[in-house]
Amino acid sequence: MTRVICFDLDDTLCKEIDCLKSAFREIAEYSAEHCHGCSVPVAVLAHKAYDVMIAAYQEGQNAFDVLNSFLGLDLPIADYLYIYRNHKPKIALCEDVDRTLDALKAEGVRIGLITDGRSVQQRNKIKALGLGRWIENADIVVSEEFGSEKPALANYEYFMKRYPECHDFTYVGDNPRKDFIAPNSLGWMTICLKDDGRNIHRQEFSTVKEEAMAKRRIETLLELID
Secondary structure: OOOEEEEOOEOOOEOHHHHHHHHHHHHHHHHHHOOOOOOOOHHHHHHHHHHHHHHHHHOOOOHHHHHHHHHOOOOOHHHHHHHHHHOOOOOOOOOOHHHHHHHHHHOOOEEEEEEOOOHHHHHHHHHHHOHHHOOOHHHEEEHHHHOOOOOOOHHHHHHHHHOOOOOOEEEEEOOOOOOOHHHHHOOOEEEEEOOOOOOOOOOOHHHOOHHHOOOEEEOOHHHHOO
Protein backbone atom coordinates (compact mmCIF):
# COMPACT_ATOMS: atom_id res chain seq x y z
CA MET A 1 0.00 0.00 0.00
CA THR A 2 1.36 3.40 -0.94
CA ARG A 3 -1.23 5.97 0.15
CA VAL A 4 -3.93 6.65 2.72
CA ILE A 5 -6.22 9.63 2.22
CA CYS A 6 -8.66 10.56 4.98
CA PHE A 7 -11.50 13.01 4.50
CA ASP A 8 -13.60 15.17 6.74
CA LEU A 9 -17.35 14.71 6.23
CA ASP A 10 -19.29 17.94 6.75
CA ASP A 11 -18.54 20.63 4.17
CA THR A 12 -15.99 18.36 2.53
CA LEU A 13 -17.85 15.33 1.19
CA CYS A 14 -21.31 16.77 1.79
CA LYS A 15 -22.72 20.16 2.69
CA GLU A 16 -23.69 20.47 6.34
CA ILE A 17 -26.32 23.06 5.45
CA ASP A 18 -28.08 20.42 3.32
CA CYS A 19 -28.24 18.13 6.35
CA LEU A 20 -29.68 20.95 8.44
CA LYS A 21 -32.30 21.79 5.82
CA SER A 22 -33.31 18.16 5.50
CA ALA A 23 -33.80 17.89 9.27
CA PHE A 24 -35.70 21.18 9.35
CA ARG A 25 -38.13 19.82 6.75
CA GLU A 26 -38.93 16.81 8.93
CA ILE A 27 -39.36 19.03 11.99
CA ALA A 28 -41.60 21.41 10.03
CA GLU A 29 -43.83 18.50 8.99
CA TYR A 30 -43.92 17.16 12.54
CA SER A 31 -44.90 20.52 14.01
CA ALA A 32 -47.50 21.21 11.32
CA GLU A 33 -49.19 17.90 12.09
CA HIS A 34 -49.60 19.06 15.70
CA CYS A 35 -51.55 22.18 14.71
CA HIS A 36 -54.95 20.64 15.34
CA GLY A 37 -57.93 22.59 14.12
CA CYS A 38 -55.89 24.68 11.71
CA SER A 39 -57.72 25.43 8.45
CA VAL A 40 -54.48 25.48 6.44
CA PRO A 41 -53.52 22.13 4.83
CA VAL A 42 -50.66 20.41 6.67
CA ALA A 43 -48.42 20.41 3.59
CA VAL A 44 -48.86 24.15 3.11
CA LEU A 45 -48.33 24.86 6.79
CA ALA A 46 -45.21 22.68 6.86
CA HIS A 47 -43.77 24.59 3.92
CA LYS A 48 -44.35 27.91 5.67
CA ALA A 49 -42.95 26.53 8.93
CA TYR A 50 -39.80 25.41 7.12
CA ASP A 51 -39.30 28.87 5.63
CA VAL A 52 -39.72 30.43 9.08
CA MET A 53 -37.12 28.08 10.56
CA ILE A 54 -34.59 28.78 7.82
CA ALA A 55 -35.07 32.53 8.20
CA ALA A 56 -34.62 32.25 11.98
CA TYR A 57 -31.46 30.19 11.54
CA GLN A 58 -30.01 32.69 9.09
CA GLU A 59 -30.70 35.51 11.54
CA GLY A 60 -28.97 33.66 14.37
CA GLN A 61 -32.18 32.99 16.29
CA ASN A 62 -33.31 29.76 17.94
CA ALA A 63 -35.24 28.18 15.07
CA PHE A 64 -37.22 25.89 17.36
CA ASP A 65 -38.45 28.70 19.61
CA VAL A 66 -39.41 30.74 16.56
CA LEU A 67 -41.22 27.73 15.09
CA ASN A 68 -43.33 27.25 18.22
CA SER A 69 -44.17 30.94 18.28
CA PHE A 70 -45.13 30.98 14.60
CA LEU A 71 -47.45 27.99 14.95
CA GLY A 72 -48.77 28.90 18.39
CA LEU A 73 -47.45 25.66 19.81
CA ASP A 74 -45.72 24.74 23.03
CA LEU A 75 -43.98 21.55 21.89
CA PRO A 76 -40.88 20.66 23.93
CA ILE A 77 -37.63 21.79 22.34
CA ALA A 78 -36.28 18.39 23.36
CA ASP A 79 -38.69 16.80 20.86
CA TYR A 80 -37.29 18.92 18.05
CA LEU A 81 -33.73 18.15 19.10
CA TYR A 82 -34.47 14.44 19.12
CA ILE A 83 -35.78 14.60 15.56
CA TYR A 84 -32.83 16.74 14.47
CA ARG A 85 -30.22 14.43 15.96
CA ASN A 86 -31.84 11.21 14.75
CA HIS A 87 -32.93 12.45 11.34
CA LYS A 88 -32.11 10.33 8.30
CA PRO A 89 -31.15 13.07 5.86
CA LYS A 90 -32.06 13.27 2.22
CA ILE A 91 -28.71 14.52 0.97
CA ALA A 92 -26.22 13.94 -1.81
CA LEU A 93 -22.47 13.97 -2.13
CA CYS A 94 -20.91 17.26 -3.11
CA GLU A 95 -20.21 17.73 -6.79
CA ASP A 96 -17.47 15.48 -8.20
CA VAL A 97 -17.02 13.54 -4.94
CA ASP A 98 -18.06 10.21 -6.42
CA ARG A 99 -15.77 10.69 -9.40
CA THR A 100 -12.87 11.58 -7.10
CA LEU A 101 -13.42 8.64 -4.76
CA ASP A 102 -13.83 6.24 -7.69
CA ALA A 103 -10.50 7.38 -9.13
CA LEU A 104 -8.67 7.16 -5.81
CA LYS A 105 -10.00 3.69 -5.11
CA ALA A 106 -9.04 2.56 -8.61
CA GLU A 107 -5.49 3.75 -7.89
CA GLY A 108 -5.38 1.54 -4.81
CA VAL A 109 -5.59 4.40 -2.34
CA ARG A 110 -7.02 3.45 1.05
CA ILE A 111 -9.77 5.97 1.83
CA GLY A 112 -10.67 6.93 5.40
CA LEU A 113 -13.02 9.29 7.20
CA ILE A 114 -12.32 11.37 10.32
CA THR A 115 -15.36 13.32 11.45
CA ASP A 116 -16.54 15.05 14.61
CA GLY A 117 -20.10 14.67 15.81
CA ARG A 118 -22.69 12.42 17.39
CA SER A 119 -22.57 8.83 16.25
CA VAL A 120 -26.21 8.59 15.13
CA GLN A 121 -26.10 11.83 13.17
CA GLN A 122 -22.84 11.11 11.40
CA ARG A 123 -23.70 7.48 10.70
CA ASN A 124 -27.03 8.51 9.19
CA LYS A 125 -25.20 10.91 6.89
CA ILE A 126 -22.65 8.26 5.92
CA LYS A 127 -25.42 5.81 5.06
CA ALA A 128 -27.45 8.39 3.13
CA LEU A 129 -24.40 9.29 1.05
CA GLY A 130 -23.53 5.68 0.30
CA LEU A 131 -19.95 6.14 1.45
CA GLY A 132 -19.67 2.41 2.11
CA ARG A 133 -18.93 2.06 -1.61
CA TRP A 134 -15.47 3.47 -0.97
CA ILE A 135 -14.80 3.40 2.77
CA GLU A 136 -14.69 0.36 5.03
CA ASN A 137 -16.33 0.72 8.42
CA ALA A 138 -12.98 0.14 10.13
CA ASP A 139 -11.66 3.20 8.28
CA ILE A 140 -14.30 5.51 9.76
CA VAL A 141 -13.53 7.53 12.89
CA VAL A 142 -16.53 9.31 14.44
CA SER A 143 -15.52 11.38 17.45
CA GLU A 144 -18.32 10.30 19.79
CA GLU A 145 -17.57 6.64 19.13
CA PHE A 146 -13.82 7.09 19.21
CA GLY A 147 -13.71 9.10 22.41
CA SER A 148 -11.88 12.18 21.17
CA GLU A 149 -12.39 14.86 18.57
CA LYS A 150 -10.17 16.95 16.35
CA PRO A 151 -7.54 18.24 16.86
CA ALA A 152 -6.65 15.21 19.02
CA LEU A 153 -3.68 13.29 17.66
CA ALA A 154 -5.30 9.94 18.42
CA ASN A 155 -7.94 10.30 15.70
CA TYR A 156 -5.19 10.47 13.07
CA GLU A 157 -2.70 8.13 14.73
CA TYR A 158 -5.38 5.45 14.48
CA PHE A 159 -4.73 5.23 10.75
CA MET A 160 -0.96 5.18 11.18
CA LYS A 161 -1.33 2.20 13.51
CA ARG A 162 -3.85 0.54 11.22
CA TYR A 163 -1.57 0.93 8.20
CA PRO A 164 2.01 0.77 9.57
CA GLU A 165 3.40 -0.10 6.15
CA CYS A 166 2.16 3.20 4.71
CA HIS A 167 4.31 6.32 4.79
CA ASP A 168 2.08 8.63 2.73
CA PHE A 169 -0.89 10.00 4.67
CA THR A 170 -3.15 12.87 3.62
CA TYR A 171 -6.02 14.62 5.34
CA VAL A 172 -8.57 16.62 3.36
CA GLY A 173 -10.86 18.94 5.32
CA ASP A 174 -12.35 22.41 5.37
CA ASN A 175 -11.93 23.84 8.89
CA PRO A 176 -8.54 25.50 9.49
CA ARG A 177 -9.34 25.93 13.18
CA LYS A 178 -9.08 22.22 13.96
CA ASP A 179 -8.70 19.96 10.91
CA PHE A 180 -5.00 20.28 10.16
CA ILE A 181 -3.24 20.84 13.49
CA ALA A 182 -2.76 17.17 14.34
CA PRO A 183 -1.95 15.82 10.87
CA ASN A 184 0.56 18.63 10.33
CA SER A 185 2.36 17.65 13.51
CA LEU A 186 2.37 14.00 12.40
CA GLY A 187 3.94 14.79 9.04
CA TRP A 188 0.83 14.23 6.95
CA MET A 189 0.01 16.11 3.78
CA THR A 190 -2.88 18.44 4.59
CA ILE A 191 -5.32 19.85 2.06
CA CYS A 192 -8.06 22.42 2.65
CA LEU A 193 -11.11 22.42 0.40
CA LYS A 194 -12.04 26.06 0.00
CA ASP A 195 -15.52 27.24 0.91
CA ASP A 196 -17.79 27.61 -2.11
CA GLY A 197 -19.99 30.00 -0.16
CA ARG A 198 -22.24 27.34 1.34
CA ASN A 199 -20.20 26.20 4.34
CA ILE A 200 -21.79 26.51 7.77
CA HIS A 201 -18.51 27.59 9.37
CA ARG A 202 -16.62 30.41 7.67
CA GLN A 203 -12.99 29.83 6.80
CA GLU A 204 -11.01 32.47 8.70
CA PHE A 205 -7.48 31.96 7.41
CA SER A 206 -6.24 35.33 8.65
CA THR A 207 -6.63 34.35 12.31
CA VAL A 208 -5.20 30.83 12.03
CA LYS A 209 -1.70 30.10 13.28
CA GLU A 210 0.82 28.74 10.81
CA GLU A 211 0.92 25.29 12.42
CA ALA A 212 -2.82 24.95 11.86
CA MET A 213 -2.79 25.91 8.19
CA ALA A 214 -3.21 23.27 5.51
CA LYS A 215 -0.19 22.82 3.27
CA ARG A 216 -2.37 23.12 0.18
CA ARG A 217 -5.73 24.64 -0.74
CA ILE A 218 -7.98 23.40 -3.52
CA GLU A 219 -11.18 24.62 -5.16
CA THR A 220 -12.56 21.16 -5.92
CA LEU A 221 -11.79 17.60 -4.87
CA LEU A 222 -11.07 16.79 -8.50
CA GLU A 223 -7.72 18.47 -7.98
CA LEU A 224 -6.75 15.41 -5.95
CA ILE A 225 -6.80 13.30 -9.10
CA ASP A 226 -5.98 15.77 -11.90
